[in-house]
Amino acid sequence: MSDLFSSALSRRTFLSGALAVGAGATLAACSSSGSGGSASSSPSAATSSAAGAATGTINALFMKQAGYSEDHVRAMTTAFQAANPGATVNLEFVPYEALHDKIVAASAAGTYDLVLVDVIWPAEFATKGLVTDITDRIPSTWSNDVLAGALDSGLYQGKYYAVPWLLDTKYFFANKDMLTKAGVDPASLGTWDGVTAAAQSIKTKLGMKYPLIWSWPQSESVICDWAVLTASMGGKLFDDNGQPAFTAGGALQALEFMRKTIVDGITNPSSTQSAEDDVRKVISAGDAAMGLNWTYMYAAANDPKQSKVANQITISPVPSGGSGQISVNGSMAMAITSGAQNPDAAWAFAEYLSSEKLQEQYVTDSLPIWKASYDNPDVVKSAPDVVAAAKVQLGQMVNRPQVANYNAVSAKLQEAVQKALIGDLPVQQALDNANTEVQKLLTA
Amino acid sequence: MHRVRWWVYVIAAVVIFIALAPIVWLAIASVTPSAALLEKPLHFFPAQIDLSRWRAIFTQGQNSPAGAFRIAMLNSLIIAFGTVVISLLVGIPGAYAFSRLRFRGRRTALMSFLATYMVPTIALVIPLYLIMANLHLLNTRIGLIIVYSSFVTPFVLWSLSNYMDGVPRELDEAATIDGAGRLRILWSVLLPLTRPGIFAAILFATLLCWDEFLYALIFTSTTASKTIPVAVAEFSGKFSTDFGLVAAGGVLAALPPVFIALAFQRYLVAGLVSGAVKG
Amino acid sequence: MTEATVEVATKPRRARREGRTAFFLLVPAVVVVLGVVGWPLVTTVLNSFRRVESALPKAPKPFVGLHNYAYILSDSDFWNAVRNTLYFTFFNTGLELILGVGLGVLMFQPMRGRWLLRVAVILPWALPTVVNAAMWRYYMNADYGPLNAFLVQTGLRQDYYSFLGSGTSAMNSVILVDVWKNTSLVAFFVLAGLQVIPKELYESAEIDGAGALRRFWSITLPLLRPVLAVVLVLRTIEAFKVFDVIYVMTRGGPASSTTSLALYAYKTAFSDQLFGIGSAISLVIVLFCLSLSLFYIRALGGSMGPEQS
Structure with a gap:
């Protein structure tokens, strides 16, 4: 009995010792980085x-x-x-x-x-x-x-x-000169409603054909943007049990929003074939005023060598759709x-x-x-x-669905979202179809 | 032959425009500043010349995508050359057998060769990776030469045996009567007559290697072994592409096959047979 | 009489002797080809009857019979890919063949400055597919594409056109891009094939009063048949396996309207790591190519035609 007890105790001390060593090592790492010496x-x-x-x-x-x-x-x-x-x-x-x-x-x-x-x-x-x-x-x-x-x-x-x-993560980029000319208050871009209103005024006041450009091609990129909008509208693509949740709520609302901006003529219809770099290029050419993109765009779009609107592009956390300024990881x-x-x-x-x-x-x-x-x-x-933007945004990121066969699931979603965006199918129907396909994949 | 009519020249001019214009503009794009490439309306001849991509390709270190392109050109040339030599060495005798010899299962054999050419790369790439890894052939030019020979050879067999079929049999049969052995006939009668076909095959085989992407992408990841298509793919980052750099690479990549074709064009088009048949 | 008997008697012996020569002449080619693709091919066939969901050797690979084939046949994505691939193959090969024959004949003409034409024709072919696709993807861009700029500035179009925006247009664009590059191949083979047509045939036809078109139909085309068989089969196989150009230009979009069988196989095998199903798709591609090729060969003859004896 006592033997047993002592052996248990010794094991415990050993463990705590090991923990201490581990903590010490981590501390050492921190202090050495804190001293911030040369490389x-x-x-x-x-x-x-x-x-x-x-x-x-x-x-x-x-x-x-x-x-x-x-x-x-x-x-x-x-x-x-x-x-x-x-x-x-x-x-x-x-x-x-x-x-x-x-x-x-x-x-x-x-x-x-x-x-x-x-x-x-x-x-x-x-x-x-x-x-x-x-x-x-x-x-x-x-x-x-x-x-x-x-x-x-x-x-x-x-x-x-x-x-x-x-x-x-994705940030929101805007051309501040265009906003000023159209009389848009940059503070209004904190919400998606503010963004669509701004796009309408830029369209009418500056005569710009399509103030918004997105990366919505048939690839992972379109899921990224949909995930951003879904999260900011309080929805989820998949629920916590890994089941599809994209046919209703924020996800449905997000896709309807995406489609509506195309129908309203504020989103460039070529978005359905544009990759992230096309978003960067179109905004850099001064042919669009606002868009979502990854961090790299900030430097590129403000570089006079690559951009016609250098030093006009601002970076900020993504707008909120009512449930916070949440972006995608x-x-x-x-x-x-x-x-x-x-x-x-x-x-x-x-x-x-x-x-x-x-x-x-x-x-x-x-x-x-x-x-x-x-x-x-x-x-x-x-x-x-x-x-400054990263400090806010990196704390508020959502992951894309963590399901085992994500690539296959994503491929079905991409196709459905594209069909809805192009107008081949009504939004709800496209998502319902995708749901059937995705259910098949999850049970297979 | 006849005098060529004026409208034939017009057609030729249109063809030359359609074929050349996109490539000429590719060359222009390679010296156009990135910002000017996005202009609307586009100026087809830029106001400013930007040589930075060409400088990058010729002067940057091998660890940069632009610098690696130089090595990739050399790799592609060596791999194409090695593949073409191997495929011709084994393909010409085989093509002769298919065209001139009678044996059982001839058609099945030829069709089987062709069938291996039909299997998509995607199906073979993973089992092949394992084999290449075990034989330490990953990241080597030799490895790619071996793999490429496997799909260039069926093509050489197939196209050359068909081409030899077009060469009248009376010519080599006459030589048989003269007492020449098979190899002698193949070497001194059939090969000279097949020359245009062989050079067309060389050109095509070279370009097959020049073009191949998926095998090279998966089997090579060191600068010392990557080929042109892989090097060009590396001009694109996860999100960004400098089209000017792709353009410069594209122009450079298109040059060697053109030189090869020019060097061979004498053989490709020499009217050999018209004289020979008469004899 | 006696001559005929001798021929009949020697025929089998001669065939046997030629069979042995053929064997030795073909062994090197067999080694070069099967030495590389033999085992992977066997693996592919076996995997198409198994459930393989990881590339790891220790992963379980239960035998599932024809399940993988049943799965793809019931998958609407598969049929979509079949439709797209057939459409691509038909128009791609058809256009290349028609334009290629014309171009080959054109290059054959004894024109002044013929070398310029030949260099111009070879250049698109020399451009690696990956570059070609990236180039046209850029040229056709709906927002800043130079092709759009060209069409608008020359007054051929009012507005920038979204080449890759809708399904039909995207597919046709991809086909044209591939035709632009690969017609040269057909043209050069035709040019090589024209070299072996005896000039005497044309001369005598001309004496008989046959016009240029008539000579083309009754001399050039029939004598080009072996060469046409080669390029047709070759281009059909390549077109049926189309991957790179679509992967770079559209990724199979918009809304899967340009997803080819090879792209579908790639997504299944690599992205989804369903290797069993991916193998089955690949073999279906082989079956399609094989039947199309046999059909052409029957129709056009050449080495694969009826046994010569």
Whole structure:
């Protein structure tokens, strides 16, 4: 009896000891980042970046032009290797278009240890067994220190499958000169009703044919915008039990709103074939006054080399449809594959790349996942307008439905939404049809 | 032959315009500032010239998408050359067999070759990936040469055997009577007569390799092995594309096949047979 | 009499001897082709009868008989893709063939500056499909596309046109883009085929008083048949497998009106990771191509025609 008790006790002390060590390591990481020294190889950061120095070979798959440039990722990697002399990192970079298919094709061969994943893939990859559950590796402090939306990028059914890294969401962009000329108060753009009213006045007063442009082609982009509008109108595409909820409420209202802006002649009908970059281009050409887009548009649309309306474009959180200024999570995260030869080292590398210090050092490439960074004067200084909008928006993001066969579900939704937008089918009927198809997919 | 009528020249001019105009403007777009590309009304000849994309392609480091394009051009050339050589080496004897020899299952065999060409890349790419990984052929040019040869060869077999069918049999049968062996006939009688067909096949095979996208996308991800289509795909980020850079890449990518065609055009169109049949 | 008997007697022996030569001549090609696609092909056939939902080797792959085929046959998306693909193949190949023959004959004319024509014709073909599709996607853009600018500035249209905006228009645009690039292929094969037509035939036809059109119908076209069989089969296969140009230009939209069978197979196999069903779709594509090819070959002859003996 006493033996039993003592053994239990000893186990408990051991556990608490381990916890203390873990906490110490995390603290060390924080303090070293707080001191904010020069970039690379401070040895204390090295030991703290993992339970021990990482060793072995890590094969990692990254994305070309992924916020962080290839040269910067290579520089970060060199720093990591200097701090972990036992580790070798092989980097491969592919375009976003190839990323998903490459991960799938490589899964059987176990080519990669660490892969960059889009926020919509963890559910699929987890159910197919391509990536591993890293819930136990994630430090408990992250739930406080990391932006909730960022951390949720890797979440599926209560478990974490990815380390957040590239944070992105959609913002509302407007041409302030056009607003002024049309006599629109920028403060009125906090709601979608205000936006449609503004579009009407720009159309009549400036004679602009279509003041609004969106990215509503048959691809994931149209789901992103629909998700933004749905959330801001208090709806959900799927309920908390993973069942379709898009045939009524906010989702229905959102799609009706989208269609109505086309019928009313304030949305450019070419939106149904426009990608995000077309939105950027049309607004940059001065052919539209307002639109939703990802962070990258702010710099591009205000760059005189690429834009005819440079320094006229403002960035702000998305308008509210009555239920808040909620946008969509468009982040990317790093996942450890199930075929990884060296999962511990892969984790150490991922943790290093997403560390506060490193993300703040390369803040001009991508915004950090860390809450504290948004009060860091150096970060704010890097892009004051973006950081101001981001501070609000990154705290209010919704994820797209986290269902296992999301790609198939999304394809059905894209088709239905397009049919409604083009006017092939009434909104309700298009969504009802999609519901039937999606139900089939979920039960299959 | 006859004098060519004036209206034939008119048709030729229209054809040249339709074929060339989009590419000429592609070249113009590659030196047009990004902002000017969005103008409405568009100025087809920009007021300002912007050479930044060309400078990027020729001077940037290999880690940048523009710099990687240089290496991709070289990779594509090597891969196309290797593939064409292999496919011709194994394809010409095979085509001869299909065209000139009588054996059981000839039609089935030829159709089977053709059938492998009909299978969509999508079906083969994942099992092939596993094989390539096990043989350490991922991210290598040799790997792509081997894969490309597998779909260029059926095409060479098929098109050349058909072309040889068009060459009158009397010619090589006459040589048989003269006592020449099969290989000699193939080499010294049939091959010269098939030359236009072979060069058409070379051109087509080169362009098949030049064009191929999905295999290259999945099987290569290092600068040292990526091909042109993959390099061009990398000009697009997750959301943004600089069309000027795509345009510059496109113009460069179109040049080598044109040089090949020009170099071979003498063979492609030499009127060989008209003289030979008379003999 | 005696001669005939000798021929009959030697025929089987000769066939056997030629069979052996053919075998040795074909082995290298078989190795090059089957060495690469053999095993993947077997996997595809097997997977089409299994439920395969993960690329991992250890994932379960239960045998499901014809279930995958039954699934696609009952899927409205499949039939939509079949319709789109047939439409694409028919108009794409048809246009390319008609224009290609015309272009081949044109390039054959002894014109001055013929090289310029040939270079011009080869350029679209030399442009990689990915670039070609990206280029036209940009040219046809409804808001800033240069093609629209051209049409409006030359007065051919009043307003910018949304080429990729509606189903029919998007499909036709994709077809035209592919025709613009691939007609050159047909033209060059026709040009090569014209080289082997003896000039004497034309000369004697002319003496008989046949006009240019008549000569084209009764000499050129029949003698081009083997070449036409090659390009027709080739282009049909390529058109039936169409993927890149649609993927880049429309992603199968708007509202799935340009989704081809290959794109449908890609979405099923890669995006949804339903490899069993994806394999079944791929084999259906092969079946379609095979029957179309056999039909053409029957009609046009060539190496695949009736056994020559």
